[in-house]
Amino acid sequence: MIVARRETLTGRVLLILLMTITVVPFVSLFVTALHPSGTYPEGLSWPAHPQWSNFTGAFRAAHMSELLLSSALIVLGVVPASLLLGTMAGFAFGHLRMPGHRIGFLAFVLGLTLPFEGIITPLYYQVRDMGLLNTRWAIILPLIGLFMPFSVLWMRAHFVNMPDELSEAASIDGAGTWQLFWRIHVPLAKPALSSLAILLFLWTWNQFLLAIVLVDDPAKRTMAGALGAFQGQWGTDIPLLCAGSLLILAPTLAIFLIFQRRFVSALLQGSIKG
Incomplete structure (x- = not known):
């Protein structure tokens, strides 16, 4: 005792x-x-x-309305695509176990070790050659690719624990692979999908490095990326800078507080299954 x-x-x-x-x-x-x-x-x-x-002054000085729209467009470009591709790949690796899935899975594991800082220089030249510099696509497309390793591993961890009997029963009833994926496994994966969506939203909204390197126009960056331009302009006004920082942090804090129960339940569900 x-x-x-x-x-x-x-x-x-x-x-x-x-x-x-x-x-x-x-x-x-x-x-x-x-x-x-x-x-x-x-x-x-x-x-x-x-x-x-100071909060209203920072909102006007940083053009927060434009930044909110830009960040929302980037999030809408990154999160749904990452969820779809990550879920499909996770289902293939975790449940279908197609030939060569171990090698492919190892490649995604190695992708987790790839830091953003290590690829920013070649990524800049690749985006420049594609003619996407200073556009939101310069942030959206690289983020989708960079988020793939984690998204695939996250969803694979869910699908690998799904019982094979469930798929066998659906196959006996005439369900194909596509129907098995959309009608059986995706509805059961809602906790994992919702928690992954929260993480992808937070990482995309707070993306700083790609935004300042690949996009010159602050109005086309994420809110966190635009903070660099705001700091350069108002760096000597500490109260206004702090007010702007809090306004930029507010959406991420609100999302986490609203969905924290669902996020924690998904983590606990994964730990129980594992």
């Missing part, structure tokens, strides 16, 4: 510490954003007269 209480107490203390480490930077950004524009606040001191207008 004493050991169990100590372990429980230690776990709670560690959780509190981790939560504090995570929350303090956001609190610091929020408090700093409320100081008068052009000042240099120190520490976490609450301003005598909070300047809530």
